[in-house]
Amino acid sequence: xxxxxxxxxxxxxxxxxxxxxxxxxxxxxxxxxxxxxxxxxxxxxxxxxxxxxxxxxxxxxxxxxxxxxxxxxxxxxxxxxxxxxxxxxxxxxxxxxxxxxxxxxxxxxxxxxxxxxxxxxxxxxxxxxxxxxxxxxxxxxxxxxxxxxxxxxxxxxxxxxxxxxxxxxxxxxxxxxxxxxxxxxxxxxxxxxxxxxxxxxxxxxxxxxxxxxxxxxxxxxxxxxxxxxxxxxxxxxxxxxxxxxxxxxxxxxxxxxxxxxxxxxxxx
Ligand code: MLT
Numbered sequence: 001x002x003x004x005x006x007x008x009x010x011x012x013x014x015x016x017x018x019x020x021x022x023x024x025x026x027x028x029x030x031x032x033x034x035x036x037x038x039x040x041x042x043x044x045x046x047x048x049x050x051x052x053x054x055x056x057x058x059x060x061x062x063x064x065x066x067x068x069x070x071x072x073x074x075x076x077x078x079x080x081x082x083x084x085x086x087x088x089x090x091x092x093x094x095x096x097x098x099x100x101x102x103x104x105x106x107x108x109x110x111x112x113x114x115x116x117x118x119x120x121x122x123x124x125x126x127x128x129x130x131x132x133x134x135x136x137x138x139x140x141x142x143x144x145x146x147x148x149x150x151x152x153x154x155x156x157x158x159x160x161x162x163x164x165x166x167x168x169x170x171x172x173x174x175x176x177x178x179x180x181x182x183x184x185x186x187x188x189x190x191x192x193x194x195x196x197x198x199x200x201x202x203x204x205x206x207x208x209x210x211x212x213x214x215x216x217x218x219x220x221x222x223x224x225x226x227x228x229x230x231x232x233x234x235x236x237x238x239x240x241x242x243x244x245x246x247x248x249x250x251x252x253x254x255x256x257x258x259x260x261x262x263x264x265x266x267x268x
Contacts, residue, residue, distance in 0.1 A: 003082045005075060008075070010052055012033065013040065013051045014048070015040055021048065023088065026076070026096030027057065028095050030057060032059070035093075038253075046258070054075070055182075062182050062185065068189045087111060089114070090113075090115065091114075092114070093118050095119075095190060101119075111205060114207045114208070118243050135147065139180050140180070144178070148175040152168065158214070160241070160242060171247065204231050210223075210236050213239050
């Protein structure tokens with residue numbers, strides 16, 4: 001399905017009944033809404049499940065404006081308005097989590113609960129910012145393929161490479177099908193993002209934090225930090241998973257997600 005908001009056509013799936021409480025999935029960089037298939041199928045019994053492609057990812061066009069976390073937040077709020085979703089639970093991985101935390105801070109009345117997966121509240125360190133610039137230059141010079149190979153090694157656990165070649169292939173395909181200009185715009189947006197750690201003590205909504213035990217990009221320590229800073233959070237470490245915990249160990253991920261949803265996926 002598609003809808004035009006903020007000057008771009010957003011592609012999304014809308015599963016389950018509109019009478020159910022809404023659960024919106026936000027994918028990570030540089031992936032797309034298909035990464036949530038296993039969760040969307042499992043959750044549609046409990047919620048109205050909406051999974052969309054962020055600007056410049058999957059089937060959604062990039063538009064003219066430079067990407068930024070505030071622009072991604074505007075897209076989310078505009079999509080909710082277009083789909084007549086007054087309040088929702090967000091399930092967001094990594095860059096999706098950067099968007100979800102900012103959205104919940106700015107519009108607390110629109111969100112019932114958060115599921116923060118393999119994400120962090122800190123901004124990029126100076127070294128991290130430098131690495132983003134190098135990645136941007138490398139994409140501009142050498143294209144997407146070498147970037148994809150390098151990123152895959154950071155996104156997935158060794159166990160996934162050994163035991164789940166189909167997951168590796170699916171993630172590679174998502175990365176290489178993302179246009180180079182979207183990669184560059186998203187890397188700039190993440191590089192420029194503000195921290196959200198200082199707002200955590202004020203986020204009183206229920207939060208479930210999930211993180212792969214071998215996450216190299218937003219390591220478990222970053223989740224432990226958020227767990228300690230948030231007033232109402234649960235933390236579950238997903239075994240046998242790296243940064244893409246929902247894809248690498250969907251059974252364990254869903255086993256944590258579903259009980260949380262049955263308690264917190266409220267009706268509007
Ligand atoms: C993501 O998975 O969304 C990104 O790798 C996060 C990041 O690079 O900070």
